[in-house]
Amino acid sequence: xxxxxxxxxxxxxxxHADNPVDWYxxxxxxxxxxxxxxxxxxxxxxxxxxxxxxxxxxxxFEDEQTARIMNANFVNVKVDREERPDVDAxxxxxxxxxxxxxxxxxxxxxxxxxxxxxxxTYFPREHFQRLLLGISQAWRADRPGVVGQxxxxxxxxSAPRPLPGGPPPTAETLAKAVELLAADYDPVHxxxxxxxxxxxxxxxxxxxxxxxxxxxxAGAEALRMARHTAHAMARGGxxxxxxxxxxxxxxxxxxxxxxxxxxxxxxxxxxRCYTHLWRQxxxxxxxxxxxxxxxWMVAELRTDEGGFASALDADSEGEEGRYYVWTRRQLREALxxxxxxxxxxxxxxxxxxxxxxGTSVLQLRADxxxxxxxxxxxxxxxxxRAERVRPAxxxxxxxxxxxxxxxxxxxxxxxxxxxxxxxxxxEAARLLVGHHYADGRLVxxxxxxxxxxxxxxxxxxxxxxxxxxxxxxxxxxxxxxGVCGALLETVLTRFSDGSGGFYDTxxxxxxxxxxxxxxxxxATPSGWSAAAGALLGYAALTGSTRxxxxxxxxxxxVARLAEKAPRFAGWGLAVAEAFLAxxxxxxxxxxxxxxxAEELHRAALLAAVPGTVVSRxxxxxxxxxxxxxxxxxxxxxxxxxVCRNFTCRLPVTTAxxxxxxxxxx
Numbered sequence: 001x002x003x004x005x006x007x008x009x010x011x012x013x014x015x016h017a018d019n020p021v022d023w024y025x026x027x028x029x030x031x032x033x034x035x036x037x038x039x040x041x042x043x044x045x046x047x048x049x050x051x052x053x054x055x056x057x058x059x060x061f062e063d064e065q066t067a068r069i070m071n072a073n074f075v076n077v078k079v080d081r082e083e084r085p086d087v088d089a090x091x092x093x094x095x096x097x098x099x100x101x102x103x104x105x106x107x108x109x110x111x112x113x114x115x116x117x118x119x120x121t122y123f124p125r126e127h128f129q130r131l132l133l134g135i136s137q138a139w140r141a142d143r144p145g146v147v148g149q150x151x152x153x154x155x156x157x158s159a160p161r162p163l164p165g166g167p168p169p170t171a172e173t174l175a176k177a178v179e180l181l182a183a184d185y186d187p188v189h190x191x192x193x194x195x196x197x198x199x200x201x202x203x204x205x206x207x208x209x210x211x212x213x214x215x216x217x218a219g220a221e222a223l224r225m226a227r228h229t230a231h232a233m234a235r236g237g238x239x240x241x242x243x244x245x246x247x248x249x250x251x252x253x254x255x256x257x258x259x260x261x262x263x264x265x266x267x268x269x270x271x272r273c274y275t276h277l278w279r280q281x282x283x284x285x286x287x288x289x290x291x292x293x294x295x296w297m298v299a300e301l302r303t304d305e306g307g308f309a310s311a312l313d314a315d316s317e318g319e320e321g322r323y324y325v326w327t328r329r330q331l332r333e334a335l336x337x338x339x340x341x342x343x344x345x346x347x348x349x350x351x352x353x354x355x356x357x358g359t360s361v362l363q364l365r366a367d368x369x370x371x372x373x374x375x376x377x378x379x380x381x382x383x384x385r386a387e388r389v390r391p392a393x394x395x396x397x398x399x400x401x402x403x404x405x406x407x408x409x410x411x412x413x414x415x416x417x418x419x420x421x422x423x424x425x426x427e428a429a430r431l432l433v434g435h436h437y438a439d440g441r442l443v444x445x446x447x448x449x450x451x452x453x454x455x456x457x458x459x460x461x462x463x464x465x466x467x468x469x470x471x472x473x474x475x476x477x478x479x480x481x482g483v484c485g486a487l488l489e490t491v492l493t494r495f496s497d498g499s500g501g502f503y504d505t506x507x508x509x510x511x512x513x514x515x516x517x518x519x520x521x522x523a524t525p526s527g528w529s530a531a532a533g534a535l536l537g538y539a540a541l542t543g544s545t546r547x548x549x550x551x552x553x554x555x556x557x558v559a560r561l562a563e564k565a566p567r568f569a570g571w572g573l574a575v576a577e578a579f580l581a582x583x584x585x586x587x588x589x590x591x592x593x594x595x596x597a598e599e600l601h602r603a604a605l606l607a608a609v610p611g612t613v614v615s616r617x618x619x620x621x622x623x624x625x626x627x628x629x630x631x632x633x634x635x636x637x638x639x640x641x642v643c644r645n646f647t648c649r650l651p652v653t654t655a656x657x658x659x660x661x662x663x664x665x
Contacts, residue, residue: 009447010080011394012048016057020067023078026087034075034112040139040146041114042074042132043091045106047082048394049261049311051320052122053105058318059125066129073136074109081106082310082398083445083454086505089516094153095119109135114513115150158514165500168555169562169576171214177566177573178210178222184567185225189254190232192567196259198249199233201269202521202570205610208276209577212609223281230277233270234289237354237361240324241347242382244292245300246270248314256354257361260321260391261314264301265401265524267293268308271408275415276610287416294412294421297405300393305435305449306427307397308405316391323388325359326381334384335377343377396445396452399436399460400524402428406467410474414605422474429471432464433483440486458495458504458527461487465534469541469613473605476592476616478623481541488538491531492550500553502528519557525571528554533575540585540613543626543646555579578611582644584662586612587631589619590638596653597638603655604640607662 004024005017016023024030026043034041044061046053060066070076081088081104088106094116096102102121107128109118123131138146169177181203184192191197207226211219233239236255238247246266247258274290277283301309316323328349332340343349346368349360368374406425413421435451436443442456442464465487468480494506497517504516504527519528532554539548558572566573586604590597597616604614615627619638622628631641631651639651640658652658 005078009396009445009450009452010048010083011396011447012046012053012080012082013078015048016061016078019057019061020064020071021061021076022067022071023076026077026079026084030075030077031112031114037075039112040074040117040135041077041110041112042070043077043079043087043106043108043110043116045079045081045088045091045108046104047080047311048392048396049263049313050104051259051261051314052103054313054315056105056122056128060123060128063125066125066132069129069132069136073132073139075112082394083396083452085444085457085459086509086512086516089504089518090157090512090514091116091119093157093514093516095121097153097157111147111150113150115147115154117146117150117153154513162499163501163519163557165553165556166559168552168579169559169573171580173559173562174210174573174576174580175214175218177562177569178207178218180563180566181207182221182225186253190225190229191253191255193253195253196249196251197253197255198523199238199246199266199270200229200567200570201266201273202525202574203567204229204273204570205269205276206566206570206573206577208273208280209574209581209610212280213577213581226273227277227281227283227286230274230283230289231285234274234285235364235366237363239289240296241362241364242378242385243300244289244296246293256363258321259314260324262300262312263401263523264297264308264310264398265404267297267301268401268404268408269524271297271412275408275412279415279606290412291416291418294409294416294418297409298421298424302424303395303397303448305397305431305446306424307431307446308402308428310394310396310398310401312393313391316389321355321359321361323385323391325355325361327353327359331381335380339373339377339380342373343381346374346377396447397431397436398445399432399442399456400463400530402432403460403463403465403467404524406432406464407470410467410471411605414474414602425467425471426475426477429468429480436460437483437487440490442487442490455506455509457506457509458491458502459524459530461491461495462527462530462534463525465491466530466537469534469537472541473614473616476601478625481538481623481625484534484538485542488531488535488547491535492546495527495531500550500556502531502554519561519572520565520568521571522568529558529569529572529575532558532572533578536575536579536583537613540583541615541625541627543629551575551579574611581609581611584608584612585627585643585646586614586658586662587617587627587641587643587648588614588638589617589628589631589633589640591618594638599655600638600640600653600658603658604662607659609662612662 005013207222211223238258274286277286328344348363354360410425444454465484468484472480536551561569588601617628619633637653641648
């Protein structure tokens, strides 16, 4: 018999719709019922592609005995962290404060008023049953102690915590950040830290921008770290050597064995990194990975409505990674003995295995000695693998992550001569603007073209604004700029903290026990740094000092992070690089379809350093774009204007001259 989750729009909640647990979705109804019954609330937070969430579901939430204990003693609430990042954020802070660590599934026991008094993550079934009984006993026997614990947690986490402000990072601050990153760098395997090792996509973007701005020895060191890391990730097991696309992270320091779930946001961010690496260096591997990642996103994550699904599961047939791993015997069976042994050696498939049960994750530590044979073998293995049971897909379309995908696909499409990718970015933008957006406000997600009820958070506004700015730069279509301006108006009026920073939720959002805000970049850009980047780009495009001032104020906290934890400020540092560079502004004017104008436009996108703002007009109607105002043809020829703070050099009419101007900064 289905529970209340059967009507949810979240695939994660729908996974639990047939549990014997009497689940409630997040909402006042659940807390009202807890007050009526005078029992605590059990809040379980996870997401559809989460391996350990599946494990706890199978062990406990599908177990009749465990469900009886839960139903008798608690009101049970299931939360999709991707649909409600605000709920996840406030309870994750509590979990980390109480336990010193976090993760998913997150298990929180709270009072009927929502105050957390005991938190944890995954619990094995027997441990979980004992915990349930112990919490229930404590609630009955020591109510004042339990309630007092919840009050102390809420008071501690909701106390005013002013964030350090001040001026944005200076050139010296950014240089010091590169030094700190170099000191923390893994010189053997690339990346930062040990195991588990996460793809540092935003740090790589910062390093590429730093290299482009400063050049010289310092720039070379930044480029070396970015390139080495990009190559190491692409050649390891975290990258799907058959189908393309990156897994969430590597469980080891050498990028050998991934945690197999594949997330839209990782791939969208890495797509931009590899595209930018190719643009700056001509790196052939970077180009291949960019193309394959973009193609994987379109083939595996694109929804019928034109958006992009959130993730592919780590599991299939109840086992993590089963879809992706191979034995030497399986390779011989698929390819024949000769090709099978050749492929095993090429892809690092050993007799003992690099993963579990004697299986290996495919790697490509060196280029094949026979490109034709490699292509044939790879194609055959893809077809054989396609006969396996595929991992499930989380089909919900998250606004923020689709904004990242729009930016990545639009740039890759124009730079890599793939007009189809630009069109996929345009279709995703149309879906978001048509279904997720109304009157300046966004919803967080949709499923099957039906918008969900959860309000958009700061990263939704900022990442979509960033994507629309990139889409305008690539297509010259002005409609996206108007939407971007409306989104940023909401950011400035609804999300501001009044001191130059931002909250993650709007001032009229559901009130939780703490209004979340986070300045650090983790798996995705923080809403704070993403907002700074979008505000800066919009200011450079329109000439708005209000937006530039807001971006400058928001970058103040990045200066402090740069001095202490640059690994967790990658996107903020990348935005700071653009701020120090101007950013450069390039206006290209000429009739649509004119070959000379198109050549200038492509040259601007190819030669500009990351962070440069590009706009395309016809030289007659500026479309309300400040950067295009007053920019006209030169002697009847299409022209390009390179500017900084709307002060422009003499216009040029050839791609060669434009490239030379941009090379000079």
